[in-house]
Amino acid sequence: MAKKFRFMLVACLSMIVLAGCSGDKKETATKKEDASDKIVENGILKVATSGTLYPTSFHDQETSELTGYEVEVVKELAKRLDLEVNFEEMGIDGMFSAVNSGQVDMAANDIDITESRKEKFDFSTPHKYSYGSMIVREDDLSGIHKMEDLKGKKSAGGATTIYMQISEGFGAEPIIYDNVTNDQYLMDVGNGRTDVVLNDFYLQSMAVKAFPDLGVKIHPDLFYNPTSAGLVIKKGNTNLLEKVNDTLAEMEKDGTLKELSEKFFGGADVSVEPDVEITADVKVD
Structure with a gap:
């Protein structure tokens, strides 16, 4: 009877350990799928931009501060998400690699949304047309x-x-x-x-x-x-994408996007689709 009891106890403990391991695996998988948790934990949003594309991402001549339409959109977005934003300046080719590798959380540089890019990355809702x-x-x-x-x-x-x-x-x-x-x-x-x-x-x-x-x-x-431009986010970071889209919707509704656009684009509102005669519609990837 004692041997039987010991066997049952070992079996129960094994089941508990296995259950615990299974739970750990599920938890690890969840964390892996939701990389945006790290952003919340660290309180920092890392964003790739060029710093050379006037007037959407450039350095003010007097203060040398990084600014521009898209830079300020991201700053306001991060503020509303209670995050600090760190910009990393690089060329456009490097931005896609940096997003894909996890070096940065998103890229903001007047990046047009195309079908081929959407196969590789997630895009926020457009903030510029x-x-x-x-x-x-x-x-x-x-x-x-x-x-x-x-x-x-x-x-x-x-x-x-x-x-x-x-x-x-x-x-x-x-x-x-x-x-x-x-x-x-x-x-x-x-x-x-x-x-x-x-x-x-x-x-x-x-x-x-x-x-x-x-x-x-x-x-x-x-x-x-x-064209329409959006913020580039690594595929799978769905929580981050949802938070970004919700915040951009708020900024559009309260007029923030319009205000920032008029400031940097000489009074033009790039947050709405323009009314212009198009002379050529060229298919691109």
């Missing part, structure tokens, strides 16, 4: 009068942007830059080192206004591809 434009030389429009005239032109930009995809799709020669400031892009078009910069209309409008003596302008007739 726009469409494509191109910077050309002021005197001759760089010889570009229709999209097909991009063939053979030297197109400046980042290697993996949708705008470089579009220009290469029309036969332009890519001239790749890595996280340089807008004045460098514009200066090189003006002096003939390159011919054109394809990019977001609102960003380019502000860049041209900021550097009026470089001999460039936005092409007056060619507008293409309506």
Whole structure:
């Protein structure tokens, strides 16, 4: 009888240990799936941005402080989530790798939402809407009068942007830059080192206004591809995504997005879809 009792006791203890291990595994799996718990525990939101993309992410000339439309959106978002935000500055290619590896929690740099990107990353609801434009030389429009005239032109930009995809799709020669400031892009078009910069209309409008003596302008007739931009988040961080989307909805409802947009985009409200005639709709990945 004693032997039987000891056997039953060992069996019960084994079941308890196994149950405990099973619970630990479930708890570990839950924690693994919900990486946003670490953000809450540490109280820090790590965000990748360029610091060179005026007026959405740049350094104020007087204070050297990192600011801009998207930077301030993230700062306000973090404040409402009771988090401190740490920005890490890098090029656009590095941002995707940093999000994927967990080096940062999200990327904020006027990143357009595309179907292929949505397969690899989660995006917040859009906080900016726009469409494509191109910077050309002021005197001759760089010889570009229709999209097909991009063939053979030297197109400046980042290697993996949708705008470089579009220009290469029309036969332009890519001239790749890595996280340089807008004045460098514009200066090189003006002096003939390159011919054109394809990019977001609102960003380019502000860049041209900021550097009026470089001999460039936005092409007056060619507008293409309506776009929407969101914050990039690693797939699986669903709690973080939900909190970000809920907070962005609050900021839209109370007018914060509109207020920040008008501050950085010369009175324009980029938080709503623009009403503009699109001359080309080019499919990109």
